[in-house]
Amino acid sequence: MKTGFNLLLWTPFVTEEHFGILGKLKATGYDGAEIPLFAGDPAHYKKVAKALKDNGLKCTTCTVMPDGEHNPISADAKSREKAVDYLKWAIDCNQALGSEVLCGPYYQPLGGKFFSGKGPTPEEKQRAAEVHRRIADYAQKAGVVLAIECLNRFECYFLNTLDDGAAHAKRVNHPNFGVMYDSFHANVEEKDPVGCIKKNLKMIRHVHVSENDRGTPGKGHVPFKKIFKALRAGGYNEWLTIEAFGTSLPELAATTCVWRELSASPEECYQFGYKTIKEGWDAAA
Numbered sequence: 001m002k003t004g005f006n007l008l009l010w011t012p013f014v015t016e017e018h019f020g021i022l023g024k025l026k027a028t029g030y031d032g033a034e035i036p037l038f039a040g041d042p043a044h045y046k047k048v049a050k051a052l053k054d055n056g057l058k059c060t061t062c063t064v065m066p067d068g069e070h071n072p073i074s075a076d077a078k079s080r081e082k083a084v085d086y087l088k089w090a091i092d093c094n095q096a097l098g099s100e101v102l103c104g105p106y107y108q109p110l111g112g113k114f115f116s117g118k119g120p121t122p123e124e125k126q127r128a129a130e131v132h133r134r135i136a137d138y139a140q141k142a143g144v145v146l147a148i149e150c151l152n153r154f155e156c157y158f159l160n161t162l163d164d165g166a167a168h169a170k171r172v173n174h175p176n177f178g179v180m181y182d183s184f185h186a187n188v189e190e191k192d193p194v195g196c197i198k199k200n201l202k203m204i205r206h207v208h209v210s211e212n213d214r215g216t217p218g219k220g221h222v223p224f225k226k227i228f229k230a231l232r233a234g235g236y237n238e239w240l241t242i243e244a245f246g247t248s249l250p251e252l253a254a255t256t257c258v259w260r261e262l263s264a265s266p267e268e269c270y271q272f273g274y275k276t277i278k279e280g281w282d283a284a285a
């Protein structure tokens with residue numbers, strides 16, 4: 001098992017001013033950092049890769065579809081092609097970073113204005129599978145695993161539960177494409193946030209450790225000990241990466257609905273969060 005921390009707590013675009021955070025994560029005990037990919041180019045991320053290496057950290061990444069012009073489920077072929085190009089860019093940045101995993105809800109743009117008023121159609125499911133099959137080939141050649149994220153119903157309509165994500169991964173039918181389990185979204189959508197892990201474990205390629213309020217893991221009511229036990233008992237031995245939010249990202253507030261600080265401090269979040277993972281995982285042995 002590897003522990004990671006998503007830098008979205010501080011920024012959507014990692015630059016030299018954030019490199020000091022990497023040393024603090026390493027000193028806490030983390031194995032890696034999760035780098036958000038919303039802007040930049042491979043040349044920039046090679047600099048980030050050096051900072052990660054200098055601090056003895058590995059990495060994963062996350063991204064979202066940037067707007068309605070880049071939409072894998074759109075009926076517009078040009079929009080789907082732009083989505084493919086965007087995801088290839090993200091994979092190129094992953095390769096520059098030496099990242100192991102690209103995770104995120106990269107199947108539709110986020111936010112209420114993109115809601116259809118109903119669930120995903122068979123045509124949308126087919127379009128997304130075709131787009132993701134293409135990028136799975138591209139990612140495999142780059143040595144990057146794809147882990148699609150299921151979001152709660154207030155953020156998207158295409159994939160909400162782990163069953164939804166697993167069914168989509170089966171439609172994509174590519175060995176380099178799987179799903180991510182996110183404990184925050186599972187807390188909202190799953191009838192059984194632990195049982196869904198046991199049912200879909202073979203499809204899980206990445207895990208986000210996220211509290212019910214998206215604050216410090218272990219300070220809320222998500223049953224992390226049971227979650228870790230289900231993962232460990234099933235043989236999961238990949239990343240456990242904390243994703244937490246604060247007020248530093250006003251550009252994401254409309255989607256994440258975070259208007260106030262959810263942790264006492266960033267230090268509490270990554271230090272107590274690490275303790276929550278380490279103690280919970282060890283207890284699950």
